[in-house]
Amino acid sequence: MKLYFIVNPSAKNGKCKKIWNKIERMLQQQHICYRVVFTQKQGDGAKLAQQIAEQTNEPIAFIAVGGDGTIHEVMNGVAMYSHVTTGYMPAGTGNDFARGIQIPIKWSEALSYMLSSVKDGHVDVYDIGTFKGAKQGVFVNNVGCGFDAHISRKVNASKWKHILNRLYLGKFVYMFYLLKGLFTYEPTAVRVTVDQKQYTFSNAWLVTVANHPYYGGGMKIAPFAQSNDQQFDVIVVNDVSRLKLLALFVTVFWGGHIKMKEVHTFRGKYIHICSNTSLPLHADGEQIGEGEITISVNKQVRVFR
Numbered sequence: 001m002k003l004y005f006i007v008n009p010s011a012k013n014g015k016c017k018k019i020w021n022k023i024e025r026m027l028q029q030q031h032i033c034y035r036v037v038f039t040q041k042q043g044d045g046a047k048l049a050q051q052i053a054e055q056t057n058e059p060i061a062f063i064a065v066g067g068d069g070t071i072h073e074v075m076n077g078v079a080m081y082s083h084v085t086t087g088y089m090p091a092g093t094g095n096d097f098a099r100g101i102q103i104p105i106k107w108s109e110a111l112s113y114m115l116s117s118v119k120d121g122h123v124d125v126y127d128i129g130t131f132k133g134a135k136q137g138v139f140v141n142n143v144g145c146g147f148d149a150h151i152s153r154k155v156n157a158s159k160w161k162h163i164l165n166r167l168y169l170g171k172f173v174y175m176f177y178l179l180k181g182l183f184t185y186e187p188t189a190v191r192v193t194v195d196q197k198q199y200t201f202s203n204a205w206l207v208t209v210a211n212h213p214y215y216g217g218g219m220k221i222a223p224f225a226q227s228n229d230q231q232f233d234v235i236v237v238n239d240v241s242r243l244k245l246l247a248l249f250v251t252v253f254w255g256g257h258i259k260m261k262e263v264h265t266f267r268g269k270y271i272h273i274c275s276n277t278s279l280p281l282h283a284d285g286e287q288i289g290e291g292e293i294t295i296s297v298n299k300q301v302r303v304f305r
């Protein structure tokens with residue numbers, strides 16, 4: 001099986017390039033035969049992976065090296081090809097996909113794990129979802145509407161982000177917009193349809209559709225979600241005071257928020273979310289525009305585990 005690494009050198013504020021150099025040394029020491037391609041800008045992960053997959057019908061292994069945005073892109077490039085199996089080396093900021101497929105978060109441990117999975121052909125099936133809205137594609141972790149998408153949009157548009165990222169202080173930009181959003185974001189009425197049942201929320205802060213428990217770098221937003229049950233968990237935070245929302249952002253680290261009366265959970269295969277206002281949206285932390293969105297369980301893909 002041909003082994004390709006698709007590396008996003010900019011992930012983890014540029015540290016991924018250094019991690020890759022170490023990975024490469026280990027691959028060479030172990031005489032592993034591989035090819036590597038580097039992404040140069042947003043969108044390259046999908047394009048490069050698809051171009052390589054289209055060149056052959058022979059089995060190929062792609063290992064995405066980077067963060068959740070990188071595996072999101074690679075999966076968008078190759079999810080439709082049955083001769084492709086995908087793996088992941090966590091070298092980004094959040095790395096929730098690694099938690100989702102239960103592989104080590106530390107890159108050196110993840111490398112040994114991935115290499116033995118590729119060698120032994122240890123493959124599992126994994127649900128992925130399709131989203132259709134202002135943009136369309138597939139996601140591996142979650143799709144979010146509302147407050148969280150608003151914060152990540154603000155962070156990405158911030159001129160401070162690149163400066164502070166270079167100083168390894170990127171988290172402060174996120175904290176700043178999170179706190180600002182807690183006091184300024186206006187919750188909105190949303191209608192959520194889960195497998196033909198309709199629910200209305202008058203003051204929704206966020207709606208998250210999750211394929212596995214983890215979100216935002218280890219928060220357990222959907223503690224009971226399973227990535228191979230052909231269903232998604234839907235979490236709605238509605239009618240919560242700003243102070244309690246702050247508490248929610250603490251309890252979510254161990255999944256305790258689920259007990260709050262303001263947190264509503266559902267499970268289903270087909271989810272439609274709409275609002276009278278333009279809800280900001282993200283898929284796996286990548287901006288996918290705003291407005292209404294339809295999400296469905298797409299199919300199962302093969303991943304190295």
Ligand SMILES: Nc1ncnc2c1ncn2[C@@H]1O[C@H](COP(=O)(O)OP(=O)(O)OP(=O)(O)O)[C@@H](O)[C@H]1O
Nearest residue numbers: 010011012039040042067068069070092093094095
């Ligand atoms: N060479 C590049 N230069 C700048 N951006 C890139 C490059 N290659 C890919 N990208 C974009 O970088 C973004 C962030 O990548 P990724 O999500 O993998 O890292 P991260 O944000 O550090 O990690 P995480 O999403 O796990 O928090 C993605 O939107 C991706 O499209």
